[in-house]
Amino acid sequence: MEEFLKQYLDPKFAITFAYLIKIFCIVIPVMISVAYLTYFERRVIGFMQSRIGPNRVGFFGLLQPIADALKLLFKEIILPAKSNNFLFFLAPLLSIAPALAAWAVIPFGFEMVLADINAGLLYVLAMTSIAVYGVIIAGWASNSKYAFLGSLRSAAQIVSYEIAMGFTLVGVLMCANSLNLGEIVMAQQGGISQWYCWPLFPLFIIYFISAVAETNRAPFDVAEGESEIVAGFHVEYSGMAFALFFLAEYANMILVSILAVIMFLGGWMSPFSFIPDGIFWLLVKVAFVLFFFIWFRATFPRYRYDQIMRLGWKVFIPLTLIWIIFIGAMMQTDYAEYFH
């Protein structure tokens, strides 16, 4: 694409322009999938509760997310009294920006990646960590005790589960010998048996549960709670500012799902070596993982706050450490090939 643009534009400008086009090609599908994830979630949860779910707006309710987005766009943004205006508006930006920025290193297919950097995994971890600031600042700038309590809980939860999540990814990079996401996928070549979810099965489960906690989804959604702190850190937000938090939450959900697919389920690789690989497989796997997110929400009652902390610190971190040591030990034996 750069070559094509260079025919018409200044070479320097052409590169920037090509990147801009690529960015749009990623961000717009992400936004659309966020919108339809909300629809999918409402339908699936409805089905699991013997209901139908939204089916009025458009065919099968397919225009429902658009109607919701329009409603939020037209709503008034209310500024709480004595809130810190600058931080109040910075917070939603701080949570949406990293949620989108992390998509830069996600490989959608062979060499189909915006920024093919070597430390892709570290970059993703760094970006998801920055999202915590959005939560903390939103809670603090709102000048509301509910928002403040919600943000404290949410931040504590995200920070603690990030450790377990980071450790599970250490297991992956031990197996793949690389921090580059594309190379991690390439290391899982050769059908379903080569995927890392088998040698790293406990880490896969722990990664998945941490991912649910990390995105503040049920059953780890203590950041909100109607009976105690209303909507948590975004109580005071309305209209588009609220929509940004909402977008960030769902974009993060898709991001951690796509990471789960890349790390453990072979990314764009097809499960059987005689079927061609491609972005199609990535999308199918991500949809499958997202279904689990929604399935969890429809099934499990919420964890108590201290139980969440106990699970994160006393169960997941020791378990991941043990498994990492186990992998390290196994790699020194004759069975090393099973862990590569």
Add this chain to the structure above:
Amino acid sequence: MDYLYWGDDANRLCGVLPLMKNFIMNIVKSLTLHELLRGMGLTLRYFFSKKITIQYPEQKTPQSPRFRGLLALRRYPNGEERCIACKLCEAVCPAMAITIESEQREDNTRRTTRYDIDLTKCIFCGFCEESCPVDSIVETRQFEYHGEERGDLLYTKEMLLEVGKKYEKQIAKDRKQESKFR
């Protein structure tokens, strides 16, 4: 732990072994996420089950012939009003929603000149219908009506008679069906 008998080794093991077994089973169960998976199986079963939603304007729930909806005044088949202004309904109405005024007609029968029901007060208890000796005031199956302005739900005699005229067929059928229970 009280039931542990520390006498001899065999007896001690009898107490300890079940505890050990429980302990290990608990660890195994929590590590295999046994209960979580069972819960997910349940929700997955419901995911494929029949949905019970009634899509209201198109679908409606079945109604009983004793359904207590919009009130109506009935006439005899010859066109004469049933109401004889006995005012039993006015007396029994717990919400005091009914107002009746009456006078003697030329043929010396007593009829109402005014029969108002304030549907904003009415609680649809059906006492008026029960008390009526001539089956004049009845409750129909209609529940989809509304008032757009204040006062729209103050139903006068004419309006109530109009409702009765409109739904007389259904009303008569329901009364007949329920007659053996009354």
